[in-house]
Amino acid sequence: MPIADEEKYQRVRYSIINAGIGATAKVVHDAAKIKSWAGSSCYALAGIATFLGGIDPNLYRLSIYNEVDGSEKLSWSKDVTSLIFAIHNGRFAGGGMVFTPACLMNDGLLDVSFYDSVVQL
Numbered sequence: 001m002p003i004a005d006e007e008k009y010q011r012v013r014y015s016i017i018n019a020g021i022g023a024t025a026k027v028v029h030d031a032a033k034i035k036s037w038a039g040s041s042c043y044a045l046a047g048i049a050t051f052l053g054g055i056d057p058n059l060y061r062l063s064i065y066n067e068v069d070g071s072e073k074l075s076w077s078k079d080v081t082s083l084i085f086a087i088h089n090g091r092f093a094g095g096g097m098v099f100t101p102a103c104l105m106n107d108g109l110l111d112v113s114f115y116d117s118v119v120q121l
Contacts, residue, residue, distance in 0.1 A: 061077060062076075
C-alpha cells in the first residue's frame with residue numbers, strides 16, 4: 001500500500017550537520033576522490049594535502065541580524081580573514097575530527113568556527 005504524501009513528509013526529516021567554505025570545501029572535494037579506498041581517513045589525508053600544498057586565507061564578513069518591530073536590524077558584524085570557515089550543528093566533522101567541542105545538536109544553536117592560520121609542524 002503506497003504511503004500518502006502527507007504521511008511520507010511526517011516521517012522524513014533532513015538536517016545539516018555542518019557546512020564550510022574556503023579550505024573546508026577544497027578538502028571535502030578532494031576527499032571525495034579518494035574515499036573509495038581511504039574510507040573516513042580521506043578527510044584527514046585531503047586536509048594534510050591541502051595545507052601542505054599551500055592555501056591562501058579568504059576574507060569573510062560575519063553578520064548577525066535580529067528582527068525588531070517587523071524589520072531586520074544589523075546587531076553585530078565583523079570582518080574575518082580565515083583559511084577555514086564553517087557552521088556546525090555537531091561536534092564532529094570530516095571523518096570524526098572535533099572542530100567544535102562544545103557544540104550540542106539539541107541546543108537550538110549553530111556554532112561558527114574559523115581558523116586564521118595553521119601551525120606548520
